[in-house]
Amino acid sequence: MAGHTGTAMLPLHGGRCPPWLFDRMKRLGAVIVEAMVEEWGPDEVLRRLADPFWFQSLGSVLGYDWHSSGVTTVVCGALKEGLQGRMGELGLFVCGGKGATSRRTPDEIAAHVERHGLLLDPATLVRASRMAAKVDSAVIQDGHQIYHHAFFFTPSGRWCVVQQGMNERTRWARRYHWLSEAVRSFVEEPHAAILGMRQASIPLNMAARESDAARKASVQLAGKDLAWWRRELDRIGRTRELRLPAGHAIERTPQLERALSALYRAEPADYEALVGAAGVGPRTVRALAMVAEIVYGARPSYRDPVRYAFAHGGKDGIPFPVDRELYDRTVAVWKRAVARARLGRRETLEALRRLGEMDRLAPFEAGARRAGPSAGTERGTVG
Template identity: 60%
Template sequence: MRTGTASLPLHGGHCPPWLFERMKRLGPAILEVIVREYGPQEVLRRLSDPHWFQAFGCVLGFDWHSSGLTTTLCGALKEGIRDREKDLGLVIAGGKGRTSRRTPEEIATAADRLALTSLQPGDLVYASRMAAKVDNTALQDGYQLYHHVFIFTFDGRWAVVQQGMNEMTRLARRYHWLGEGVKDFVCEPHAAVCCDAKGEVLNMVASEGQASRQVVTELARQRPQKVVAEFNRILERELPNLSLPWRHDVPRASYLNKALLKVYAAQPRDFAAVLGVEGVGPKTVRALAMVAEVAYGAPASFRDPVRYSFSHGGKDGHPYPVDRRVYDHSIAVLERALAAAKIGRTDKLQALKRLAKISP
């Protein structure tokens, strides 16, 4: 299930090296405590919670409210657990921009390097691609994905943290997924969506859009010439009392015909298979949804499915500058507790656990 989203202002700049190096140490140390207490699957559950993820980023001292928290936190965790995956039972693949497109390769490489013979890398690659396709193509809310991180355990459980950008509003939206709750990638995979504002979106994964998904799948199996002809007839005639709030230009017939040829050749069995065809993007899905609604009476849904804490301050001085002495002390306390636990002395970790229970 997709467990939630967060909307954040876009923020440029870079994380200063002195802070990133500390994040690489403190972040994995916190994850190791969670793994020791609850197991690696608990890390997936927490990273898939947008509120916990936001608080985690604030604990590590990054901007509490900006898009940079997502990319920097994920980058620090990925770098920080490198060569420690066997200790944690976790692997982090993907990242920002071009790195996100190497996620399938990184999943397969990690499975081979760590000798995870019981793992099915193909299933994880499929989950990674479908999570991205749903949030970028099936749910068209105006945010173009540019960051995708896939976290998985050695027994094949997974979570996704990905982020999209809306250049017009200068906002970013972060999407969280948790694999253990996914029953259907294309029907209400989101358990919760947290956002300050709702907009007009094309939501092809809404429960009320089942008829639209079925008709779109049937259209995808028809000859492209027939679908394009129907599409052109819709554009040419006046349609009273019809409101279709497309956010982008309607695709040209030449482009649509080319995309539909690929789908027609694949003969997809269901809507998830339609999304999985290479080259099928938002414009193709919008066009098919329009034909499904106007020509076949199968309406699509336009329903938008959409806390933080401070421990060490924030990079830009909000709510106060990062206190490097306190930050280093936090790292030292956790690292000493973890080192002691590895030789059977768990008293320090137990003390931290008791402290958490009495904290307000």
Template identity: 55%
Template sequence: MRTGYATLPLHGGRAPAWLFRRMVRLARALALHVLEAHGRDGLLRRLSDPFWFQALGCVLGFDWHSSGLTTTTTGALKEALRGLERETGLCVAGGKGAAGRRTPAELEAACAAWGTDAGALVRASRLAAKVDSAAVQDGYQIYHHAFVAAREGRWCVIQQGMSDATGLARRYHWLGEGLASFVREPHAAVCCDARGETLNLVAEESARAQAALLAVAREPDRETGRLLQRLPELTLPRRHAVTAADLDPRRLRRVLLSTWEWAPADFESLLLTPGLGAKALRALALVAELVHGTPASTRDPARFSFAHGGKDGTPYPVDRAVYDHTVAVLEDGLRRAPLERRERDAALRRLARFVAA
């Protein structure tokens, strides 16, 4: 399931080398403690919780309310567990920019060391990225993709997108455990301080739109052909932010030729069509709506305000017990970790400041 979103202000800086080294040491101590106390599944569940992840980043020492927390925290965790894949049964793959594109190769290397097949993990990585970059078009461009895999095949994803228009970044959390479908309400909670109109092809109410889009993309038909010729003359729904170039009949025909050749069996397979990006998918959704009369949802999946964990901006956590348990796990990890007293006390103070914010 996708377990949450978090929206943060964009921050162009990076952690100083001395701070990052401390973050790596502290991340290793905390991760190993959680693994010992709660197992691999326990760590995956916690990393997929936006509040726990934010608290972890704060404890490690990064600015708790900037987008850099995501990339720096996952980077520290990746470095902390590097070389311990056999011992821990965990691999942290991917990262920011080009590092994210190396995720499949890194997963394959880890699975080779474990003697397992990487196919399902690589597919999960690609689908999670494609859903948040193309099937949910919320104005945030994905630039960070981290995939945490366990030897048994379970996983979580932490990825982040940026919006140049708003100056915000939005973080997306996924958890493989309990995931029924990548394309039907895959998230359990969405935490975000800013909401807006969104093309949401994975909303429950987009089921008919998915079927229509798949029908258009799977095989040629006369009505679609006629529509392509008439596109320049049509008055289009205002909610579809597509340009004239996106609706060029020749360009759309090339997109359709690629999907017809790919012959996707279902909507998940359609998302994995080579070369099918966000603009092409939006244009196809419009064609499917015009042919079949099935508009996709424009509901932003964000439901929770991240800053205080409350619903619709209410400034307190929805579940106080979960909140307290999150803090307790980190406090326990810090007290038990093999750290110098000064470093431990500083981390505990950072956690206290985060909780009080």
């Protein structure tokens, strides 16, 4: 359930971090981590790094642009370089990075485990790193392609991920923070505290609770051979009354057919195994989801997971100034509901629970109307 602790959206800034600043960021970042390990231990550092607001504050303390997408790559790079030679002593290991460096994460994890004699199975950590990246790039298709992936872990086997995706069309980035302590499933509601701007385009969210039927149907579809897929995709292509959001066409490509054939041979037992299979990416996930809707009537979720900033607003006016009257009213309603529940009168709390379930089941379009005509089109930052 609550493994995904939050997101932040950041504008793309050009240029590079000047060497004089980066050198100081490495030194100060290392000192801060050392002080935290001394005070609370390395697992607490993971918890802080997994908090998007704390991470943004760290970037500010280190002197980097407070609202640039570059804060993600530069802060992670400064910590990785600043802690070189001391990771074993501190019990905090940093792997991965930007671009090609992110693809070396599995090798770096294995090297740390072997070099420091850690009583950990590197395959377990590598799987966590890989699944976190796959969920944010394929299971949740929100228009942001992952290009930075940093993996932090401790000798206890706990880990966190700080990764970032870029939307090439809007030139805005989303940063995704993961924390292992609360992860129950990689493929169902891994989000705990989602913050940021909702976008205008409708995402495919196969990690939503309401996508459960679509996930199960996708696993069933993985048992179909390539001949069946060719017939079905051709049939869908001829369907004139297909009611799907714009941009969700299923294109037959050699890569897609190879992935579907591989899934047929692999016979995945569940959706997590399906997503984790080699060759399964956004196109395969989308094809399975769309065909599951047509064949089984199992509609996937199109709810953008980045939506909670619209509850009361933000202190910096993004996406709108804090509505203090609404905020106070929300607090009063919940305090009264909890007080009554303690006295055995749970009707108010149950009503709020049902309202929450109705909101989760509501389509994206209804949420956009509630948020106002500009929802999803404004630009801003969190932090």
